Amino acid sequence: MPDIVIAFFALGLLAGLLKSDLKVPNAVYETLSILLMLTLGLKGGLALHGRADLAVLPDLLLIGSLGVLIPLALYPVLKRWVRLGSADAVSIAAHYGSVSAGTFAVALALAERAGMPLAPETTLYLVLLELPALVVMLWWYQRQKKRAHSDAPLAQHSALHVWHEALTSRSVLLLVGGVAIGWLYGPEGLAPITPTLLGGFKTFLALFLLEMGICTARACFPLPIQHWRLLIFAALAPFVLASVGLAVGLGLGLPAGSVLILAALTASASYIAAPAAIRASVPEANIGLAMLASLGVTFPVNVLIGLPLYQRWVEALV
Incomplete structure (x- = not known):
């Protein structure tokens, strides 16, 4: 049987397809997002408690570089094969270079x-891979725009401003803050909140995925056949990108669980941080297309098909 949290995603998807009035109130969804991000950070901080191993820095830098290389590699594919304009190609490349915290949580x-x-x-893989893609693709967009219009005014969002927006976003602050708190306080310090936060992790994730299933049905049905190239890209890209993460994880000699999570992250596409950054900095981009691809297709493909498949790959190779 699939993990119980997957059943909640399937229930939300079914409810959306049946046009049910089931929905998770916005306030509850926002609370779940905060609790999920904070709990993920605390889990990572607890694992790091009492460690000060600088030997992992080269590995972390290599993993972080995937956030730069993946969107730059996807951009020409989106331009030439999917036949998107520059703004939409930048937008979707940024979404796929960045990562999905929801997919990370399911993989964990x-x-x-x-x-x-x-x-x-x-x-830390989640934090390292969320930011670089957004910054590098916004830089690429400004570069392309200046080439096309040499007399165009300078973009309002400088690289420094983009970094500020990315680093102060809710998800990054909660993840990094949670890691810091877990690392500093350790199991004893976190004992008063462990039953509620860490013990409730799967409950938060199940309810979060229930809402994600409803959102997926809303984004994908009726299916926008006119965007068939983008739909094919969104369905196939996860498996290609997962193999990249798998190869890097195996090359670095990571333990099996970390290889699985790195493959899941590289296969995923952001639907929280990236839309906000792209909407602010690339107003010409159609965010609906990005959400259709990342949330409507890639997220369910990963959750329902990809993650169990990546697990089998890892078990066969590690």
């Missing part, structure tokens, strides 16, 4: 259920 639950070993710094 899957790895823990299977008893797969995890490197203590695994949660």
Whole structure:
């Protein structure tokens, strides 16, 4: 049987397809997002507690570089094969270079259920991969715009401003803050909140995925056949990108659980941080297309098909 949290995603998807009045109130969804991000950070901080191993820095830098290389590699594919304009190609490349915290949470639950070993710094992969893609693609967009219009005014959002927006976003602050708190306080310091936050992790994730299933149905149905190239890209890209994460994880000699999570992250696409950054900095981009691809297609493909498949790949190779 699939992990129980997957059943909640399927229930939300079914409810959306049946046009049910089931919905998670916005206030509850926002609360779940905060609790999920904070709990992920705390889990990573607890794993790092008492460690000060600088030997992992080269590995972390290599993993972070994937956030730059993946969107730059996807941009020409989106331009030439999917036939998107520059703004939409930048937008979707940024979404796929960045990562999905929801996919990370499901992959973490899957790895823990299977008893797969995890490197203590695994949660840091999420932070390292979320930011670079947004910054590099916004820089690329400004560069392309200046080439096309040499007399165009300077973009309002400088690289420094983009970094500020990215680093102060809610998800990054909660993740990094949670890691810092877990690392500093350790199991004893966190004992008063452990039953509620860490013990409730799967409950938060299940309710979050229920809403994600409803959102997926809303984004994908009726299916926009006119965007068939983008739909094919969104369905196939996760498996290609997962193989990149898998190869890097194996090359670095990471434990099985960390390889699975790195493959899941590279296969994922952002639907929280990236839309906000792109909407502010690339107003010409159609955010609906990005959400259709990342949330409507790639997220369910990963959750329902991809993650169990990536787990089998890891078990066969590690």
